[in-house]
Amino acid sequence: MYKDTNCGEPREATVGSQVTVAGWVHRRRDHGNLIFIDLRDRSGLLQVVFNPEYGEKAHDLAGSLRSEWVVQITGKVVSRLPGAENPDLPTGMVELSATDLVVLNRSLTPPFEIVDDSEVDANTRLKYRFIDLRRPRMQEILKLRHKVTHIMWDYLTEKEFTQVETPILIKSTPEGARDYVVPSRVHPGDFYALPQSPQQLKQLLMVSGVERYFQIARCFRDEDLRADRQPEHTQLDFEMSFVHQDDVMAVVEELYMKIANETRPDAKIPATFPRLTYAEAMERFGSDKPDLRFGMELTTITETAASSDARVFQAVASSGGSIRGFVATGCGNYGRRQTDNLTEFAKSSGAQGLVFIALDESAPSIDALEEDHIKSPLKKFLSLDVIKKIATEMGAEPGDLMLIVAGTEKLANTVLSNLRGEMAKRLDLADPNEFSFVWVYDFPLFEWEEELNKFEPAHHVFSSPKAEHMDYLESDPGKVIGTLWDLVCNGSEMGSGSIRIHDKDLQTRLFNIIGYTEDQINDRFGQLLTAFTYGAPPHGGMGLGLDRLVAILAGESAIREVIAFPKTQSAYDPLFEAPSPIEDQQLEELHVRIVMPKT
RNA sequence: GGUCCCGUGGUGUAGUGGUCUAACACGCCUCCCUGUCAAGGAGGAGAUCGUCAGUUCAAAUCUGAUCGGGAUCGCCA
Incomplete structure (x- = not known):
């Protein structure tokens, strides 16, 4: 070894010992005859002092360190x-x-400083990611991520799960996300696809009798990127046989509690994860991934609002729409600029507009509201009585701001849940040190796709419908609830699970409902259906996003920060300069011809 | 594909029609310095202001296009 001691180790107790350390020169403070170096390795910083009295040669050489x-x-x-x-x-x-100094390697002046608080351009950081990762913060995140996966391995091993690797070169299944594909040299014209998730494979493993499988699996999707979406992401993927919904949830709840407690002992974590049905989550929060760290729950006021003289409200109500809103506590004093700003925000989420009713804090009570206490663009059309009634229904007090959106139920929910998150941000209501895990369950199995004019699976096609809903699978698919749930934390989806279908006929019915032809079914799912005919056990499981989990634990909003070598928003890797063209010979071997897009 | 924000020495920013021959901080280079720890002091180098086109007597500054980064809608079973 080049060192017998790590930089972070020496303490008063070790004073007097002779040690050899090795690392990077973090900073140099040259006083001429006395030179200080902060030496950095993975364990931390150690001040080294070069005094010519104790090491003349070392001191001379230290003057040239950079x-x-x-x-x-x-x-x-x-x-x-x-x-x-x-x-x-x-x-x-x-x-x-210091008595002796050996220069093991020199370095060019780094393109940016190795400190946590510098906000360097993302492109530069990624181009020099190997330097970026030297920052203590990034080292901490790498270790955190390791710790999380280590706990997963330990915990699941103890629970008698078997880790099984599944292929990266597999088959394209064109529904869902766009596949990354790999041309086959041996089979001209054919392609493999990288897995969007090991879904079918883990179900096959259940048929194989593995009973408890897990994998920390890479998943690939060729879709546009976001702060929380990369072309490849990592999932904790697991599957269990002979289980019900509660059995699966119990495993995750215990595991995630353990992970959160061990990696962030300082954080607030619920003792048990609360559960909301999908319907309740939509009703109370307008979202299937509600952030429970703060209130501002939604209220429906369709009837009361429609009873006013406001035509917007009447029109929406009579066309079957929904009028909903929530109370921004203490925002009754918002000025024109702030309310305009919120309207703008609502419009960017797809709203036609935003109705607000501001109640001045000088009003003694809701009952005693007077015209002067109210500010609203619809004031002319809202009688004092209606406003009082709306305020009472929504639970507003003097000094509050009511934010109301009218539209289809879906639109009102989207806008209001976005607005709710935005208000929480502005009012600083969400504690970053709180991990508010919540189960959202009883998801509908299908969603009506307006544009395609057909039903699509809300999550995926393998989830089992509730037994009591089997009868109207074909007659009213929109009403069918699946044994299907999400784990949500602080407003983001952490993972999704279900009890799967293990019966060929039922699975085929589901495929039919979403309009797959027999050929398509056989081509894409033949192997699974065949497996189901050879004694498939009842089973269920989940896929949980590792990047998002680590990001939340680390307090980062972009998963880019918790992936060692991520890609930019245009799915580019500035370090390797990937993707890149390949040699003509490679193309030839792969039987692939490039057709550039017309510009 | 749409919308929004950003692009100025190595890094982060200021400058929003002439005063810019581009400012500041950090970093870098040289010298001085025995108790610093974001060391200090003195001096110095380093930028055709992302790119292209246009408007103008005059463009870092205005306009358009384009490229790159970021946020977001679509998309993401």
Whole structure:
């Protein structure tokens, strides 16, 4: 070894010992005859002092050191001079008095500083990701991610799960997300696809009698990127045989509790994860992934609003729409600019407009509201009585701002849940140190796709309908609830699970409802259906996003920050400069011809 | 595919029609310095302001296009 001690280790207890350390020159403070170096390795920082009295050659050489040079230093751990201690460093009571210095490698001046608080352009960071990852913060995240997966392995092993790897080169199944495809050299004209998830494979493993499978699996989707979406992401994928919904949830709940407690002991975590039905989540929060860290729940006021003289409300109500809203507590004093801003926000989420009713805090009570206490663009059309009634229904008090959206139920929900999140951000209501896990269950199995004029699976086609809904699978698919649930935390979807179908006939019925032809079914799912005819056990499981989990634990909003080598928003890797053209010979071998898009 | 924000020495920012021959901080280079820890002091180098076109007597600054980054809608079973 080039070192016998890590930089972060020396303490007062080790004073007097002779040690050799190795690492990167983090900073140099040259006083001429006395030179200080902060030496950095994965364990932390150690101050090294070069004094010609103790090592003349080392001192001479130390004068030429520069940032990020890699060095090996031998010396004695000594107490710092009284008054020269640095309480900000764990090793701050001591320093290394250097006697020998070896330069193991030099470094160019790095393109940016290796410190946590510099906000460097994303492109530069990714181009020099190997330097970016030297930042203590990034090292911390890499270790956090490792710790999370380690706990997963340990916990699931203890629960008698078997880890099984599944192929990366598999088959394209064109529904759902766009596939990444790989041309086959051996089969001209044919392509593999990278898996969007190991869904069918893990179900096949259940048929194989594995009973408890897990994998920390890479999943690929060729869709546009977002802060929380990369072309490849990692899932904790698992599946269990002979289980019901509660059995699956119990595993995840215990595991995630353990992960959160062990990695973030400082954070607030619910003792058990609350459960909401999909219908309740939509009703109370307008979203199937509600953030439960704050209130501002939604209220439906369709009838009361429609009883006013406001034509917007009347029109929406009579066309079967919904008028809903929530109370932004203490925002009754919002001025024109702020309300305009919120209207703008609502419109960007698809709303026609935003109706607000501001109640001045000088009003003694809702009952005693007077015209002067009210500000609203619809004031002319809303009688005092109607406003009082709306305020009472919504639970508003003087000094509050009521935000109301009218439209189809779906639109009102989308807009209001976005607006609710936005208000929480503005009012700083969401505690970043709280992990508000919640189960959302009883999802509908199908969604009506307006544009395609047909039903599509709300999650995926393998989820089992509730037994009591089997009868109207064909007659009214929209009403069918699946044994299908999500794990949600702080307003983002952390994973999705279900009890699967294990019966060929039922699975075929589901395929028929969403309009697959027999050929399509056989081509894409033949292997699964065949397997089902050879004694498939009842089974269920989940796929849980690892990147999003680590991001939430790390307090990061973009999963890019918790992936060692991520891609930019245009799915480009500035470090490797991927994707890139390949040699003509490679194309030839793969039987692929390039056709550039017309510009 | 749409919308919005950003692009100025190595890094982060300021400058929004002439005063820009482009400012500041950090970093970098040289020298001085034995107790610093974001060391200090003195001096120095480094940018045709993402690119292209246009408007103008005059463009970092205005307009258009384009490229790149980011946010978001569509998309993401």
